[in-house]
Amino acid sequence: MPDILHYAFAQKALVAGMLAGALLAIMGVYVVLKKMSFIGDGIAHSAFGGVALGLLLGVNTTLAAVVFAWVTAMAIGISKKRTRTSEDALIGIFFAFTMALGVIFIGLNKNYNGDVFGYLFGDILAVTNSDVYTLAAVSVAVLMCVYVFYKELLFFSFDEEGARVSGIPVDFIYFLLLTLITASIVASIKVVGIILAVAFLIIPASAALLLTRKFKAVMGIAVGISLVSVAVGFVFSYTLNVASGAAIVVTATVIFAIITIFSRVKK
Amino acid sequence: MSEKIIVLKNVYAGYDGIDVIEDVNLEVDKNDFLGIIGPNGGGKTTVLKLIAGVMKPSKGEVLVFGKNPSQFTREERMKIGYVRQETVFDASFPISVIDTVVMGLFGGMGPGTRITKKHLDIARQALEKTGMQGFEDRHIGALSGGQKQRVFISRGLVNSPELLILDEPTTGVDVHNQAAFYEMLAELKKGLNLTIIMVSHDISMIADEVNKISCVNHSIHVHGEPEGVLSDEKTCEVCGIDPKYVFERKHAHKLGEHRHE
Numbered sequence: 001m002p003d004i005l006h007y008a009f010a011q012k013a014l015v016a017g018m019l020a021g022a023l024l025a026i027m028g029v030y031v032v033l034k035k036m037s038f039i040g041d042g043i044a045h046s047a048f049g050g051v052a053l054g055l056l057l058g059v060n061t062t063l064a065a066v067v068f069a070w071v072t073a074m075a076i077g078i079s080k081k082r083t084r085t086s087e088d089a090l091i092g093i094f095f096a097f098t099m100a101l102g103v104i105f106i107g108l109n110k111n112y113n114g115d116v117f118g119y120l121f122g123d124i125l126a127v128t129n130s131d132v133y134t135l136a137a138v139s140v141a142v143l144m145c146v147y148v149f150y151k152e153l154l155f156f157s158f159d160e161e162g163a164r165v166s167g168i169p170v171d172f173i174y175f176l177l178l179t180l181i182t183a184s185i186v187a188s189i190k191v192v193g194i195i196l197a198v199a200f201l202i203i204p205a206s207a208a209l210l211l212t213r214k215f216k217a218v219m220g221i222a223v224g225i226s227l228v229s230v231a232v233g234f235v236f237s238y239t240l241n242v243a244s245g246a247a248i249v250v251t252a253t254v255i256f257a258i259i260t261i262f263s264r265v266k267k
Numbered sequence: 268m269s270e271k272i273i274v275l276k277n278v279y280a281g282y283d284g285i286d287v288i289e290d291v292n293l294e295v296d297k298n299d300f301l302g303i304i305g306p307n308g309g310g311k312t313t314v315l316k317l318i319a320g321v322m323k324p325s326k327g328e329v330l331v332f333g334k335n336p337s338q339f340t341r342e343e344r345m346k347i348g349y350v351r352q353e354t355v356f357d358a359s360f361p362i363s364v365i366d367t368v369v370m371g372l373f374g375g376m377g378p379g380t381r382i383t384k385k386h387l388d389i390a391r392q393a394l395e396k397t398g399m400q401g402f403e404d405r406h407i408g409a410l411s412g413g414q415k416q417r418v419f420i421s422r423g424l425v426n427s428p429e430l431l432i433l434d435e436p437t438t439g440v441d442v443h444n445q446a447a448f449y450e451m452l453a454e455l456k457k458g459l460n461l462t463i464i465m466v467s468h469d470i471s472m473i474a475d476e477v478n479k480i481s482c483v484n485h486s487i488h489v490h491g492e493p494e495g496v497l498s499d500e501k502t503c504e505v506c507g508i509d510p511k512y513v514f515e516r517k518h519a520h521k522l523g524e525h526r527h528e
Contacts, residue, residue, distance in 0.1 A: 033360060084283045151373040151382070158360050158370065161351065162422075165319045166374030167344040213361045213406040 004238045013124040013191075014234055016132045017248065020188035021204075021226035023139045024197060026146065027184045028205035029219050030177060033157045037202050039076060039178070042091040044185045044198045046072035046098035051119045051194075052105035061119070062134060066186045072098055073178040081171070122193025122245030124234065131190045138187035142180050149176060154215065192245040199249045204229070207256040210263040225255055269296035272430060272462055273318055278327035280313055286325060287313050291487050295464065295479075297429075300456055302477035302493075303466045309484040311466040315434050318464065319349045331430070345375055348423030348431045352438040353415040358408035364418050365403040368393050371425035393421040396455060412439030413448060420452075424459070431455075433465040437472075445469060449476045 004010045031040050050068025054061035072094050080087045106116060118126060146153065155163040156173045164170040185197045192200050208221035233248030240247070273295035281287040288310035295301055303311050316322035317329050320336030329336060332346060348371075368390040369382055376386075394400050397417040407415060416436050423431055433452075437445045453476050456463050467473045473493075474480070480496040481487050 033357075148379045151370075151376065151380070152378060154362075155370050155373050158362060158367075159351075159356060161321055162349060162370070163374070164321050165344065165347065165349040166371060167339070167341045168374050209359070209361060213408070214363070215361045215366070218361050 009125060010238075012129070012132055013127050013244070014231070016127045016135055016191050017124050017230040017234060017244070018227050019132070019135045019139050020191040020197075021200065021230040021248070022223045023135075023142060023184045024188055024192075024200045025204040025208075025222040025226035026219055027142065027181050028201040028203075029208070029215075029222055030153060030157055031181060031201050032205040032209065034177070036177075036181070037198070038088055038091050039073075040181055040185065040201050041198045042076060042095040043069050043073050043178070043182050044189070044194050044201075045095050047186050047189055047194050048116070048120065049098035049102035049105065050186075051116055051189075052102040052109070055111075055116060056105045056109045062131075062186065062190070065119070065189065066183065068098070069182045069186050070179060073182045074175065077175055077178050118193075119189055120194050121243050122189065122191055122196060124191050124237070124244035124248075127190055135187045135191070138183050142184055145176065145180055149173065153177065192248060193243075196245040196249045200226070200229075200252065203249070203252040203256050207252075207259045210259050225252065229255060269298075271295065272297050272332055273464075274328075274330040275314070275317065276328040276330075278317065278324045278329060280310075280317055280322060280324040280327075284325075287485065288483065289486050291327070291483070293481060293487055295462065297462055298456075298460065299462055299464075299479050300453070300477045301464045301479045301481060302473040303464065303481050303483055304468070304470055304473075305483040311483045312434055314483055315349075315432050315464065315466060319347060319432055320344070321349075341375055341377075345426040346429045348420075348426065348428035350416075350419050350423040350431070350433045350436055352435050353412060353419055354439045356407070356415075356419075360407065362407050363403065364394070364399065364405050364407055364410070365390050367407050367418055368422045368425055371422040375426065390421070390425055393425040394418070396424055396459075397421045397451065411441075413441065413444040416440055416448070417451075420455075424455070427459070429460075429462060431461050431463045433463065435466050435468065437467065437469060445472055449473065452476065 005014065031037055047065040047069040050065035051061045053068060054064030057064070076087070076090050076094050079085065079090045083090070152163070152168050152173050155166065155168055156170060156177070160170055185201070188197050188200070204222040204225040205218065207225050208218045211221055212218055229248050229252035233251035234244060236242070236251065237244040237247035271294050273293065275291050275293040278291040279286045279289050291314065293314070303314060305311050313322065317324060318331055318336065320331070320339055323337050332343065334343065365387060369386055372386050372389065391400065391403065394403065397420050399414065399417045399421060402410065402414065402418070407418065410418065416439065420436070437448055440448055449472055452463065455461060465473065465477070477493060479491065480493045482496065
């Protein structure tokens with residue numbers, strides 16, 4: 001066991017990292033299968049505007065980021081259904097708009113400090129008890145929703161129109177999925193950062209899809225890849241003294257590359 | 268008099284405020300096998316979506332089993348089986364044949380309920396109806412186009428519907444298997460007492476199986492028995508039917524008449 005794990009703060013960091021990793025990996029399966037990677041990107045970046053607003057107003061930044069990102073996700077979802085503009089163009093517009101607002105909020109903030117960069121890139125060692133509790137609570141709530149709406153989320157991901165004909169409340173499921181993705185991203189950004197949360201949402205699920213053709217197995221393997229990436233990335237981060245979020249995502253990407261090569265050779 | 272299970276009255280519908288179909292009137296009787304033909308972009312799929320309740324008309328009235336299908340209750344939805352082209356699905360989606368068919372039951376089960384042996388047995392029975400027993404555990408992407416389409420028809424049949432709607436079901440099915448596919452549909456219709464509405468490009472194939480044909484090209488130009496619809500060259504021109512086919516059909520009939528003489 002690396003020396004650092006003797007310290008309570010390091011144990012807390014590892015627990016937080018694994019919680020975030022597992023949560024993002026599970027939501028990532030839906031994101032990848034429903035081809036929603038770009039919307040995940042848009043939601044994560046809109047959290048930047050929320051964090052900057054929270055700092056400006058002096059309120060809880062995580063709460064501000066959740067509200068800001070959720071409103072953005074709903075705005076993208078509603079605009080997609082009500083306007084003629086394509087979904088990817090809408091995401092691009094909201095993505096830029098919320099980032100721009102974030103920059104303006106930082107400019108308006110006389111007490112500006114470097115906190116916002118902690119959110120952009122994540123700092124696993126700066127995770128507090130309250131961050132871990134928030135992450136645990138969000139994980140339980142998101143996983144309960146995934147359990148209760150498992151069938152509906154599966155049908156929606158595979159065949160949206162067929163699900164609608166079968167009587168699945170497709171619009172509700174779409175907004176529920178956006179909400180669960182938002183909650184998972186925002187609860188995880190303190191650990192892996194806004195920019196890297198999206199990579200973490202996509203990489204483990206994409207790698208798992210190369211290894212199995214069973215839906216539940218994809219979820220299990222994605223979580224496994226996430227946990228290994230967090231553990232290995234954490235040790236690298238400590239050993240090489242580099243940013244933890246980046247080390248975790250690089251590890252996940254290397255695992256993805258190995259699995260890709262392995263699955264091609266197997267073919 | 269036959270029971271009318273579908274009635275479209277002066278229906279207009281489209282996308283983004285632009286109507287694709289205008290002033291469509293259509294009546295479908297119980298146990299009809301209706302083939303919908305027409306050029307691409309003419310609104311065939313739009314008509315199906317209106318009947319399935321996936322789309323609402325911008326003007327006019329759609330009644331299925333005497334009710335607006337977009338206001339169907341969960342139980343009422345079970346009366347419709349809806350089958351799309353198998354090519355619209357992601358073949359790499361991690362799902363088995365049996366799980367694909369079971370999905371058809373989800374709408375009636377409600378959130379929080381789990382899939383049990385009873386549901387799997389119903390799905391197996393639906394697979395037997397299309398001759399796909401033995402494929403339960405195969406990955407959906409590992410099947411041929413025709414096999415996939417049979418799986419999706421099994422999903423459409425899993426709730427024992429009264430009405431089966433098929434949107435170009437033979438896209439992706441190779442030519443040799445198309446005749447067998449239509450024969451299977453005709454047998455299902457007879458055995459399960461179904462009303463079937465099917466959009467198709469294969470005019471020559473469906474003419475022998477269906478009892479009614481509608482030609483949709485922004486409106487319904489003709490609706491009637493295949494012989495009547497396909498014998499009028501002007502109608503065929505409007506509906507994008509190859510005149511060569513009409514010629515061949517007439518020619519075949521003339522040859523038949525000569526033989527009788």
